[in-house]
Amino acid sequence: MTMARDESVRLSGDVILDVKNISLAFGGVKALTDISFNVREHEVRAIIGPNGAGKSSMLNCINGVYAPQQGSITFRGQTFGHMNSRQVAEMGVARTFQNLALFKGMNVIDNIMSGRNLKMKCNLFQQALRIGAAAREEEAHREFVEHIIDFLEIQAFRKTPVGRLPYGLQKRVDLGRALAMEPQVLLLDEPMAGMNVEEKQDMCRFVLDVNEEFGTTIVLIEHDMGVVMDISDRVVVLDYGKKIGDGTPDEVRNNEDVISAYLGTSH
Secondary structure, X not given: OOOOOOHHHOXXXXXXXXXXXXXXXXXXXXEEEEEEEEEEOOOEEEEEOOXXXXXXXXXXXXXXXXXXXXXXXXXXXXXXXXXXXXXHHHHOEEEXXXXXXXXXXXXXXXXXXXXXXXXXXXXHHHHHHOOOHHHXXXXXXXXXXXXXHHHOXXXXXXOOEHHHOOHHHHHHHHHHHHHOOOOOEEEEEOOOOOOOHHXXXXXXXXXXHHHHHOOOEEEEEOOOHXXXXXXXXXXXXXXXXXXXXXXXXXXXXXXXXXXXXXXXXXX
C-alpha cells in the first residue's frame, strides 16, 4: 500500500536532536516517564504506541508547547530544559498537528505564506502597505511558496479557500505551511490520520520526497504500522508514557514488549 524507501540512498548523519530523561505530568497524571531517544540528521524517526501512550505529549515537549518537569532536549549541540515555541521555530523546527489548525477562510497561497512569517524582516505596517522593500520581500516569499505548491501538486487549488478543500488536500496544505519555514527538523503528528488509501500513498510519497530531496530530518507520529515500517529508518515505541522499544523497524517488529502492547496483553 505504501512506498518503501530506497535504502541505497539512505545516509543518516550525526545526532541532531537528543531527548534525555524527559518526564511530564499533569497534576498526578504521568504523561511521560524518563523518556530518552535521539534523532539523526536526514533520517525519518517514527514515534509509535497505542492511544494514550504519550506520543503527542512528546512532540509538544520538543516544540515548546509543554515544559517537562525533568530532563533535557539538545538541538544541534545546545541543551535546553525547556524551549518556547517561537524559539524552537526560529532554530529550525516546524510542526504539523493531528487536528488541522489552518485558516479555513483564507486561500491555499495565504495559508502557506503564513509559514513564512518568521522569515519576513519588514514590520507589520510595511507589510500591510505592501510598498517598497515590503513589496519586494513579499514577492520573493510568494515565489518560494509557489515552489512548495508545485512540489505538493496543488497548483489547481492555489486560490481556493482551504475550508472548501477535501480533508486529504487540507493535510497537504498543512504540510506546505510547515515546509514554508524551511525547517531542519519537521515534526509530523499523524499526517495520514483520516485519509483513504490513495491519500495515504500520496502523503507517504511527499514525506519521503521532503526527506530525500530537501534533506529534512523528520520525526513522525503515525498509527498505520504499514506506513511506519515502510518509510521509517528507526522507531521508538511508547506505552503508557514509558519507552518499551527503540530500533530499526525490523527490531521493533520483533520486540516482545511491543507485540504485547499492541495485542493488549501487557496490562
